[in-house]
Amino acid sequence: MSQTKVNDARYKAITGRAILYAVLVIVALYYLAPLFLMIVTSFRSMEEIRVGQLIEWPKTFTFDAWAAAWNQVQIGAREDLGLKPYFMNSIRMVIPSVLLSTAFGALNGYVLSFWKFRGSELFFAFLLAGCFLPFQAILLPHSIVLGKMGISGSTLGLVFTHVVYGVAFTTLFFRNYYVNLPGELIKAAKLDGAGFWMIFYRIILPLSTPILVVSIIWQFTQIWNDFLFGVVFSDPNSQPVTVGLNNMVNSTTGEKRYNVDMAGAIIAALPTVLVYVVAGKYFVRGLTAGSVKG
Amino acid sequence: MSGLSIQNVKKSFGQTHILKGIDLEIPDGEFVILVGPSGCGKSTLLNCIAGLEEVTEGRILMGDIDMTYAAPKDRDIAMVFQSYALYPNMNVRKNIAFGLEIRKMPKQEIEEIVDRVAKLLQIENLLDRKPSQLSGGQRQRVAMGRSLARQPSVFLFDEPLSNLDAKLRVEMRTEIKKLHQRLGTTIVYVTHDQIEAMTLADRIAIMRGGEVQQFGTPQEVYDEPANIFVAGFMGSPSMNFLRVEVGGADGQYHVLVASEGHTYKLPSPPTQADLSAYVGKQVILGIRPEQLTHVMPHLESGPFVTKVAVKVEVTEPTGADTLVLTRINDEECECRVHPAEAGKPGEMMDILFNMEKAVFFDSETEARI
Amino acid sequence: MTTHNAQASVLNENKLDGNRMSTSKRSKGIDYWLPKLVLSPTVAITIVFIYGFILWTTILSFTKSRILPQYEFVGFEQYVKLFLNDRWMGALANLAIFGILFIGICMVVGLVFAILLDQNIRAEGALRTIYLYPMALSFIVTGTVWKWIMNPTVGIEKFMHDIGFSGFSFDWIVDPDMAIYTVVIAGIWQSSGFVMAIFLAGLRGIDTSIIKAAQLDGASLFAVYTRVIIPSMRPVFFSAFIMLAHIAIKSFDLIMALTGGGPGNATDVPAIFMYQFSFTRGQLGIGASSAVIMLMGVTAILIPYLYSELRGEKQ
Ligand SMILES: Nc1ncnc2c1ncn2[C@@H]1O[C@H](COP(=O)(O)OP(=O)(O)OP(=O)(O)O)[C@@H](O)[C@H]1O
Ligand SMILES: [Mg+2]
Numbered sequence: 001m002s003q004t005k006v007n008d009a010r011y012k013a014i015t016g017r018a019i020l021y022a023v024l025v026i027v028a029l030y031y032l033a034p035l036f037l038m039i040v041t042s043f044r045s046m047e048e049i050r051v052g053q054l055i056e057w058p059k060t061f062t063f064d065a066w067a068a069a070w071n072q073v074q075i076g077a078r079e080d081l082g083l084k085p086y087f088m089n090s091i092r093m094v095i096p097s098v099l100l101s102t103a104f105g106a107l108n109g110y111v112l113s114f115w116k117f118r119g120s121e122l123f124f125a126f127l128l129a130g131c132f133l134p135f136q137a138i139l140l141p142h143s144i145v146l147g148k149m150g151i152s153g154s155t156l157g158l159v160f161t162h163v164v165y166g167v168a169f170t171t172l173f174f175r176n177y178y179v180n181l182p183g184e185l186i187k188a189a190k191l192d193g194a195g196f197w198m199i200f201y202r203i204i205l206p207l208s209t210p211i212l213v214v215s216i217i218w219q220f221t222q223i224w225n226d227f228l229f230g231v232v233f234s235d236p237n238s239q240p241v242t243v244g245l246n247n248m249v250n251s252t253t254g255e256k257r258y259n260v261d262m263a264g265a266i267i268a269a270l271p272t273v274l275v276y277v278v279a280g281k282y283f284v285r286g287l288t289a290g291s292v293k294g
Numbered sequence: 295m296s297g298l299s300i301q302n303v304k305k306s307f308g309q310t311h312i313l314k315g316i317d318l319e320i321p322d323g324e325f326v327i328l329v330g331p332s333g334c335g336k337s338t339l340l341n342c343i344a345g346l347e348e349v350t351e352g353r354i355l356m357g358d359i360d361m362t363y364a365a366p367k368d369r370d371i372a373m374v375f376q377s378y379a380l381y382p383n384m385n386v387r388k389n390i391a392f393g394l395e396i397r398k399m400p401k402q403e404i405e406e407i408v409d410r411v412a413k414l415l416q417i418e419n420l421l422d423r424k425p426s427q428l429s430g431g432q433r434q435r436v437a438m439g440r441s442l443a444r445q446p447s448v449f450l451f452d453e454p455l456s457n458l459d460a461k462l463r464v465e466m467r468t469e470i471k472k473l474h475q476r477l478g479t480t481i482v483y484v485t486h487d488q489i490e491a492m493t494l495a496d497r498i499a500i501m502r503g504g505e506v507q508q509f510g511t512p513q514e515v516y517d518e519p520a521n522i523f524v525a526g527f528m529g530s531p532s533m534n535f536l537r538v539e540v541g542g543a544d545g546q547y548h549v550l551v552a553s554e555g556h557t558y559k560l561p562s563p564p565t566q567a568d569l570s571a572y573v574g575k576q577v578i579l580g581i582r583p584e585q586l587t588h589v590m591p592h593l594e595s596g597p598f599v600t601k602v603a604v605k606v607e608v609t610e611p612t613g614a615d616t617l618v619l620t621r622i623n624d625e626e627c628e629c630r631v632h633p634a635e636a637g638k639p640g641e642m643m644d645i646l647f648n649m650e651k652a653v654f655f656d657s658e659t660e661a662r663i
Numbered sequence: 664m665t666t667h668n669a670q671a672s673v674l675n676e677n678k679l680d681g682n683r684m685s686t687s688k689r690s691k692g693i694d695y696w697l698p699k700l701v702l703s704p705t706v707a708i709t710i711v712f713i714y715g716f717i718l719w720t721t722i723l724s725f726t727k728s729r730i731l732p733q734y735e736f737v738g739f740e741q742y743v744k745l746f747l748n749d750r751w752m753g754a755l756a757n758l759a760i761f762g763i764l765f766i767g768i769c770m771v772v773g774l775v776f777a778i779l780l781d782q783n784i785r786a787e788g789a790l791r792t793i794y795l796y797p798m799a800l801s802f803i804v805t806g807t808v809w810k811w812i813m814n815p816t817v818g819i820e821k822f823m824h825d826i827g828f829s830g831f832s833f834d835w836i837v838d839p840d841m842a843i844y845t846v847v848i849a850g851i852w853q854s855s856g857f858v859m860a861i862f863l864a865g866l867r868g869i870d871t872s873i874i875k876a877a878q879l880d881g882a883s884l885f886a887v888y889t890r891v892i893i894p895s896m897r898p899v900f901f902s903a904f905i906m907l908a909h910i911a912i913k914s915f916d917l918i919m920a921l922t923g924g925g926p927g928n929a930t931d932v933p934a935i936f937m938y939q940f941s942f943t944r945g946q947l948g949i950g951a952s953s954a955v956i957m958l959m960g961v962t963a964i965l966i967p968y969l970y971s972e973l974r975g976e977k978q
Contacts, residue, residue: 024779028793031856034808035796049817053825108705115698123706125969130713132905132965134913136937137958138716140723140951143942144732145716164712167705184379187346188440192393193367196697202392206383225801227916232942242803246920249807258811269804276799280792283799284860365692 042066042263049258065259069267073260075248078236083264086244090224092155093240097162098219104163105170105215106208110200112171113178114186124175130168138165139232146233153235161233162223169222170215177211178204213282221272221283241268296357296447297322298343298480303352305338305504312338314504315352320497322357323478327491329527330501336484339501340450343482344371356447367396372441373450376457378433380425386412386436387421390443397444411439431462438473451483455490467493488530492516500524517651522660525580525653531617534586534627536579537657540572549579549654553604553622554642560649563598567654567663577663578655583617585648586629588636598649604629606637618643717958723951730945741952751953754931757843761932762911764847765854769907770900772851773858778888780859781866791863794856802853806920809849810836839929842922846914846930849921854910858903865899866892898971905968912961933957 037055042065044058071082078085112124142161143152151157181204189199230240239247245268249261276283298320305313312335320326328336341347343354345366353362361369372393380389387408394404412418415435425433434454441449454470455463471494474481485491491498492512499509500523508520519525525533538549541559547569548559560579562569569577593599604620604627611617616636618629629645637643654663727737745751776794780787797805812818815834823831835841869892877891915934922930924939933953941950 020779020782021784024776024784024790027776028790031793031797031852034812034852037812038808053822055822104705107701111698111702115694117699120702123702123709126714127705127709129965129969130709132909132961133713133717134909134934134954134957134961136913136934136954137720138712139937139954140732140941140947141716141719142712164708167708168713171705182377182379184375184377185381187341187344187366188373188375188379189381189392190346190366191344191371191373192440192444193396194392195367196694196701198396203381203383221799225803227801227803227919228938231919232938242801242916245801245807246803249810249920250923258817261807261811265804265807269800272799272801273796276796277792280795284791284795284864365694 038262038266041259042266044259046255046257046259065257065263066267068257068260069248069264073248073257073264075244075251076236083241083244083248083267086239086241087267089155089234089238089244090240090242093158093162093238094220094223097159097166097223098216100159100163101166101170101219102212102215104167105172105174106205106212107200108167108171109174109176109178110204112175113181114183114199114204115196124171127168127171130165131172133165133168135165135228139228143233152233153238155234155238157233158229158238158240161229162219162226165229166219166222170219173211173215173218174208177208181207210282213279217275217279217282220275224272244268296359296480297324298448298482299353299355300339300343301353301355303339303342303354304350305335305342305347306350312504313342313349316501316504316506318499318506318509320480320482323480325474325481325483325494325496327495327498328482328484328501329486329488329491329498331527332486334501335504336501337452340373340452340482340484343448344373344450345369370444370447371450372444372446372448373452374437374441374454376453378425378437378457380433380436380440382425385422385424386417386428386439389425389436390439393440393444407443411443414442415439430458431466434458434466438470442473442477445477445479447480449479449481449483451481453484453486456486463487463490470494488528491528498528500527502527518662519580519653520662522578522580522655525655525662529582531583531628531630533580533582534625535655536581536623536625536627537576538579538623539576540569540574542569543573545570547573549577551579551602551623551647553602553620556603558600558602558647560600560647560652561598562652562654563650566649566652569654569663572654572663576657578657578660580653580655581647581649582651583628583630585651586627587646587648588629588631589644589646593646593648596648596650598652600647600649602645602647603642604645606639606641606643608639609636611636618645620645720951720954720958723947724955726948728947728951730947732947737948741948742956745949745952745956748949750928750931751933751936753928754933754936757930758911758932760843761846761850761914762908764844765850765911766904766907768847768851769855769858770903772855773862773903774893776855776859777862777866780863791856791860795860796856797853798857800853802914802916803920805849805853806917809845809852810921813845813848836922837926839926842926842929846918846921850910850914850917853917854907858907861899861903861906862896865896869895901968901971905964908964909961912957912964933960 040055040058041049043061043063044056045060045062045064048056048059069083071080071084073082075082075086112120146152146157146161149157149160151160185203186199189203194202224240225242226240227242227246230243231246234240234243245264248264298318300316300318300320303313303316304311316339318326328339330336338347342349345361345364345368349362353360355361356369381392384392390408390411391404394407408421409418412421415438417432417435417439420428420432420436425436428436434457437454451470455466458466467490474494483494495512497509497511498515500507500515502523508515508524510518515524515528519528519533522535526535536551538551538560540547540549540562542548542562545564547562549562551558551560587593589601594601602622604622606618606620608619609616610619611633615630616633618631618636620627620629631645635643655661656663722734723732724741725736725738726733727735727740780790784790813833813836815821815832815837818833820831820833823833836845873891873895874887877887882890913934914932915938918924918930918932918935924931924935933956937950937953937957940946940953
């Protein structure tokens with residue numbers, strides 16, 4: 001009697017687990033399907049796609065679509081072909097932007113946590129509000145000012161823009177990380193005779209590795225994936241890869257070559273996906289840093 | 295080395311006044327303990343002395359030099375924090391050497407000092423470890439070592455032992471006392487621990503609400519508390535306070551207490567207080583539990599001893615003594631008796647009231663009479 | 664005693680001369696103004712490039728600027744024009760549909776899968792990685808892929824026809840009435856994993872002793888979640904909502920890549936409207952006024968959030 005009851009309960013528990021895992025796996029497939037489709041399609045030839053199915057293993061693997069997307073396809077009216085010049089623009093833009101905005105964020109966070117002065121808390125509140133700024137509210141004046149500064153349509157202008165509007169977030173990261181460090185550490189260092197820079201270099205910076213990684217990854221992803229600033233503030237010689245991809249996909253000339261589109265999409269996505277795969281833990285931390293407190 | 299003179303120091307954060315005029319004269323080499331309830335401003339005062347917070351008003355002198363607005367690094371003060379505040383990214387050696395390095399001391403001298411300090415505190419074998427690899431007691435030693443290395447004129451300790459277990463706390467207490475005797479440096483030390491305060495201090499400053507209530511030797515503070523607050527704060531278990539009426543005349547005064555329907559006249563020793571102005575009025579009698587004992591024949595005949603029959607309400611054995619809670623003048627009153635003599639709850643027992651060290655407080659001002 | 668003497672003497676020889684410094688009057692050292700100096704570029708940026716530009720945009724919205732900014736004030740004329748414009752009203756309606764569905768479904772999906780993943784799942788790390796990777800992609804990439812998948816002549820519809828379901832129809836992306844829902848689908852695919860990550864972090868942050876206590880009280884697993892855990896995650900819901908609302912109001916790239924705002928203006932949203940009127944149609948005044956309305960929308964959502972956030976800081 002009791003034996004069957006126990007078996008019953010165990011049976012129920014096991015089927016419950018099985019259903020749970022099945023659901024989780026099916027959902028995982030839903031998330032993976034587009035990626036899988038992208039990759040597979042990028043290795044198929046256009047003839048195959050025309051006669052074949054949406055999802056089908058390539059009969060003959062070919063890198064033609066990748067080559068075309070990288071440096072053969074005509075995008076807009078520019079002379080150098082393919083996504084390559086756009087990709088290079090993105091790299092030239094993203095590296096200084098990430099480094100500068102992170103450096104500013106670290107210093108600001110340091111001041112706002114350990115060297116508070118009258119008004120610094122209030123300033124932080126104003127900066128925090130800046131994290132949620134819808135950029136549409138500043139696009140017009142910003143483009144006017146970039147023009148006045150003579151850097152509109154250039155990579156430099158984009159770097160400037162990304163640093164200016166990225167600093168609020170990086171400051172938030174560092175400040176929220178630093179306020180959880182014990183303040184007595186700074187007091188001890190002050191009594192030991194260390195000054196502002198010494199404390200930063202010798203005590204705070206060595207403790208900042210995790211948040212540095214978070215900030216760099218977050219900024220890299222944001223700036224690499226940005227489209228709005230890219231499309232508004234750059235000209236064909238400085239457009240980032242997101243703009244290039246969008247132009248390529250939406251160009252109306254000739255036959256739609258889905259394999260090339262997908263290869264292009266993968267090229268544009270590759271750097272951030274790689275970062276995600278390598279340092280996903282920090283990526284998640286960055287995502288949740290602004291939203292989940294403590 | 296130097297003494298410390300704190301003159302009318304006030305500190306406010308915005309509209310909140312935390313320190314309301316602190317005056318402390320601390321001669322060179324004295325060990326001063328700061329006690330007081332949580333939030334009364336002890337840490338704030340230490341931070342002001344160290345220069346980590348700028349005072350709003352008043353002066354801080356070290357020796358003869360006005361240090362009120364000097365930067366922390368120029369004050370020659372070292373501080374040991376409750377959390378120890380060891381630099382987590384540096385090993386023990388680096389932690390101790392950091393302050394010396396910053397002051398551009400030659401490498402070889404730094405090494406010598408680190409070695410000597412390590413030997414003194416018996417942490418030589420820990421020098422290459424990171425703080426995270428140390429036990430609480432070891433961290434505490436390193437924190438001390440870090441401040442010792444600079445051999446400052448003044449040490450500040452902010453509850454340095456409160457994160458240690460009871461046994462280690464006693465050990466470290468002894469070591470700190472020895473260290474002070476060896477080095478003779480001025481020390482200001484914050485603690486919540488009564489025993490730490492009584493055993494370590496040359497003088498104790500009791501603070502409340504940003505003011506110093508009394509500043510005196512441990513014995514003064516214990517036997518001659520300035521007011522009810524100090525009397526209640528120092529000593530564990532705490533002093534009993536009874537509202538009593540004063541009677542008598544011509545230098546012979548007594549107070550009246552009632553227990554279980556009987557009223558007793560307790561004589562007040564003339565050396566303790568002049569009660570002439572209070573005859574017929576109420577005062578507050580302060581008497582420590584150890585002055586309320588079971589009947590001991592050799593004491594019974596003393597001039598200021600009275601036998602009072604009380605009803606036992608609760609007993610709390612502490613090992614050496616048993617604390618008996620009773621009701622006198624309708625107020626709770628604790629007596630310290632020999633375990634074998636303690637009555638059971640509900641029973642009557644005789645208690646000797648020894649008034650020799652009794653103190654009296656004005657019931658309005660709460661100051662000692 | 665000998666050790667002590669030796670020690671004291673060595674230390675004394677090296678006696679630091681800090682206490683010979685005397686500072687008798689209030690002097691502000693380098694450490695007083697250095698922090699302010701370090702912070703000042705950011706302060707300047709914030710004042711000029713955020714708050715100053717918001718003000719500037721607001722001013723532009725009250726002028727009759729067209730292709731070039733000009734400062735002839737016309738009161739609320741641009742706002743009147745804006746709200747008489749069918750495209751704008753359509754954009755607002757689309758944003759409402761997109762916003763409600765996107766936020767609502769993301770929250771539900773995120774919460775459900777956070778709870779499922781919280782059941783001691785073996786491959787939790789791998790599954791989490793899979794659910795979350797779309798967040799690393801650019802919305803442009805997401806749009807490109809889903810545009811193709813949902814294209815009726817080459818995507819799912821054709822696929823279903825090819826494998827025999829000839830009655831199957833999924834042509835929302837070219838149907839003006841349904842196109843906005845394709846934006847919802849792609850948006851959820853990209854962002855729901857992120858919501859799950861937030862909720863999972865929230866679930867992990869709950870004091871497990873509360874859960875144990877509830878279980879000892881005889882609560883079932885379902886009751887533990889609905890009565891104890893989820894109510895205690897209110898702040899997490901709040902911040903997830905804020906993040907999603909923020910993404911929704913700013914949504915621009917996804918729609919540009921997926922539908923370009925079409926077919927017709929069927930998937931127009933305020934962000935696209937603002938971009939096109941300001942930068943391709945030379946209607947700065949209307950563009951600015953639409954930007955101001957967007958900002959007001961974000962502010963209305965944010966103020967309660969910032970209020971609670973800053974109050975929490977104080978405690
Ligand atoms: N930076 C500050 N801003 C505002 N108020 C402060 C600040 N620092 C301390 N206070 C307040 O000053 C009061 C005294 O604080 P302090 O840390 O000196 O107390 P304490 O006596 O050391 O207490 P404890 O025994 O708990 O350590 C507290 O009420 C505290 O809230
Ligand atoms: Mg304190």
